[in-house]
Amino acid sequence: MLTWLRGKSGSLMVKLLLGLLVVSFAVWGISGQILTGVGNHVLAVGDTRVQVNEYRLAYDRQLQLLSQQFGTRISREQARAFGLEQQVLAQLVAGAVLDEQAREMDLGLSRDRLAALTAEDPAFRNASGQFDRNQFNFVLQQVGMRPDDYLRNREQLAIRQQIVDAVADGMGVPDAFLDAVALYQGEDRTAEYLILDRSLVEPIEDPADDVLQAWFDENSASFAAPEYRALDYAKLEPEDIADPAAISDEQVAEFYETHRSSFSEAEQRTISQIVFPNAEAAEAASGRISSDEATFDEIAAELGRSAGDLTLGTFTREDVPDPAIAEAAFALEEDGVSDVVAGSFGSLIVRVDEILAEAVRPLEDVSAEIREEMALDEANRILLDVYDAYEDARAGGATLREAASQQNLEIVSVPAVDANGLDPDGDPVDGIPGAEEVLAAAFEAEPNAENAPITLGANGYVFYEVTDVTPARDRELDEVRDDVVAEWREQEGRRLLVERANEIAAQLEDGAALGEVAGELELEVQTKRGLRRGADDVDLGREGVAAAFSVPARGVETIGSNEGDRQIVLQVSEVFAPANASGGSLPENVAQNYAGGFGDDLLDQLVTRLQAQYSVTVNQGAVQQALSF
Template sequence: MLTWLRGKSGSLMVKLLLGLLVISFAVWGMSGQMLTGVGNHVLAVGETRVQVNEYRLAYDRQLQLLSQQFGTRISREQARAFGLEQQVLAQLVAGAVLDEQAREMDLGLSRDRLATLTAEDPAFRNASGQFDRNQFEFVLRQVGMRPDDYLRNREQLAIRQQIVDAVADGMGVPDTFLNAVALYRGEDRTAEYLVLDRSLVEPIADPSDGELRAWFDENAASFAAPEYRALDYVKLEPEDIADPAAISDAQVAEFYETHRSSFSQAEQRTISQIVFANEEAAQAAAARISSGEATFDQIATELGRSTGDLTLGTFAREDVPDPAIAEAAFALEEGGVSDVVAGSFGSLLIRVDDIVPESVRPVDEVSAEIREEMALDEASRILLDVYDGYEDARAGGATLREAAAQQNLEVVSVPAVGANGLDPEGNEVAAIPAGEEVLQSAFEAEPNMENAPIALGSSGYVFYEVTDVTPARNRELDEVRDEVLAEWRRQEGRRLLAERANEIASRLEGGAAMSEVAAELEMDVQTKRGLRRGADDADLGREGVATAFSIPVRGVETIGSNEGDRQIVLQVSEVFAPANASGDTLPENVAQTYAGGLGDDLLDQLVTRLQSQYSVTVNQSAVQQALSF
């Protein structure tokens, strides 16, 4: 509880104070004024008072920290369930008793020391690392705090720190304690174990009707039928109101001409290239090819280029990466070789290996696609008109079915569905648009009442209505006899196996050797070496490792297996202390953590004693007033 009091540097405490005020900006108010109009203080310790605004600031700070921990904004009701109000009170009481002790001891802080602590805080320094008054005032203005208020609170924290340092500063941990920690952390163990499965207790005799009924009556809630709801829904998306038949031949023809490129495949050419070291080499190769002395491929071979090295790719004209190559390639006949081209990466020759002519799909072939696309475009344009028409019809008293019929929308009925999306037979109901959200809302809705539509993607809606409710009920044994019998067998098998494991454990505790027991059961003894405290073993699990460290050498324990309905009988056979274990072998932060813990314990004891020494009065009405702002 008191760790927040133990900052060693003025910087840390000032940051804590500023962080508290930043988060509580709304409490101070956009104009920088503190809460006023509440005459009572929240708590009193002797002559020390904690005002309403101080409680609210501390509360908002803790609420923000709790929200960060859970990754979501915590509501006031949730905070109350966490006991946040009382936690904040406890923190303020701890600070107030220290303040009262400081007052009685007549502790104070000189103005020079207060100025030094303020100047040391990096938040108030400029780019050259010096205290900057303008920066000081800017930071405080950002959190809505006056300089005098800051200095008063800074002085109060520094005075408290004098008491904290007197109690806990320089706290060290005895070497004997750290040596014991090193032995504890470094110990490893060897465990032997047997893995027992259901075959040891099978076959399991079926229960009598009376036994099964008695067991069912005790566990009836596990087999209860959940609540089911019947509902109607209407989906409104562009495809639900699109009418391709309404698109005329003239509209199709106009669209085709306007978007002709969409139905065309541009001419494509497969291009090969040879890049030369310089233009002179390229010109010489071009002359040899032109004269018939050599072919394109022969030139490539002479230069040590393979076929794969030559191929640039197959492109439409606008897709060729180099405009110079595009211009040359699309001027050649198939198989033709260009003159020297000044490409982006040097002088080169190109050859067109293949030409795929431009192709255009005829209008008759694409008319259906055009009608579908135009109908969807039109449907998207008028979708909100249809939405408004449906809502107007409902507002005028029409039922869901009547309103849907007026807009030519299809109504889908779901006879019965559980909150989990399954029907009474356990089958998944056909996909409901925005199914999870629709079901959640439907199970909160009143039957036969209009509900707000649920958004579907960026341009759709689902309207729904609950038409019937089948309440949850306990099933009769005859309805679920097979399920009940299967579950009884599973649990009975686990019970019998646990009993058998306990019997084996008792034999081992009585002195029987695990190898002897294993031989009788015709199974092997498993061994785990080098188990370390806190580990998570693949076979034993974290629980099994913890069990191995909870019993002495030759101790025996039974645990559940990681692999289904199995039992493990485990016995520790060896314990090894770490060699040369001492406090010096521990990481530095371990000793610091224990030292901090001991210091915190002393502070807790001090605060507890001071609380018994001073009269502490809490004003719950003022607390509620503070939380109402």
């Protein structure tokens, strides 16, 4: 109940200290206010009251924390499903009973101590780390709190601390307990086990008719026929109304001329290059090539360049990475060599090794493609007109079939489909556009009624209508006998395998050797060493590891296998205690956590006792009032 107050160390002492003042001073009313009369309060504990606004502030804070935990804003309905209203009420009751106890004990706080506590609050310190009155006023102004309200709540917090310290301050953990924890956590075990599969209990004979009938009667709901619905639908997307035949030859020819580049493959050239260390070397090589003293390849060989080093690649003019190289290369004939080019990475000479001429697809090869593209563009343009015409026809009394036919939309009938998209034979009904959305809507719709269309993507619709409903019903055994027999065998196989595993476990518990039992069953004994508590073994899983630590040495357990429909019979063969295990070998935080847990338990018991001692009254009307604004 008190876990809501956890603080920096995780202990209940810190929880109770921070019960009044939490992050950014968002919740101020955890403890309630001590009143002499009956006011507008959510709960009363003795003479302590928690007001409506205090409950709402606490509720809003917990809602904010819950939203942060899930990474999204939690609605009021979702919060109610989480039980947040009652959780907050329990929080306030826990704080109020402690404050009522403090009131009866006449606990108080001197003004000097209150001033010191306020000055110690880091929220009120300036850049030099000193208490700053201006910062104090600014922070309180930001959260809409008066200084007197803050001081009263800070005083209540400090008084609560006196109870917390009296009950749990300095709580320690006995060395014997920590030694036991070290032994418990450090222990490892060796387990030997057998994996039993279905072959041990197969073949499984068909059940007698009376057995099958009785089993079917107990499990008939699993074989019931779901509700089926018959649908008519028509899809409206651009391709459904595109009419390529309506595009004339003249329109196709005009489109071809206008978009000729779309049907052409630009000229490409394979380019080689030699990059020189400086312009002088490039000019010298270019002069030798132009005077036929050396070839392009010979110059490259003199520079130690291989053929692979020379090839730049095959490019269109636009794709050449260096504009200067593009200009030079596309001015040459095939096998032509350029003059010196001032490239981006130095002086160079290029050669055109091959020219792939521009290829233009002729009109007759692309006319069908153009016709379809133009028809689809036109369909996109008029789609909303078709949609409006369909809706106008329905508004005028036309049926789905009549309205769809008027717009030349194909009408598809589905004789029977369940909510999961399966037909009565259990096969998927394919082809329903937007199937998930259409079926969800269809199973909410009334038969033979007009429904709002389902949208498809950014530019499409499905018009649908439920034409018939076949209610869900229980099937007779003869209708599903094969499925029933198959499921009975499956369950019977699992039952027999568990029974066989238990029989083997009983043999081992009676003293039989695991190796002998394995030999009789022609199974291999497998071994797992070094098992530690809480581990997730790849073969045994968490359940198997937990089973190995649930019995003493030589103890036996049976579990389901991680893989398939199998059983495992496991026997603990060795138990190893950790060497030199003691509480001193545990991490420091472990002892602190246990100490905090002991303190939590004491404070939890105190709060429980105080709740029984004081009269706790909850005003549900005030709770609803708090949540209404």
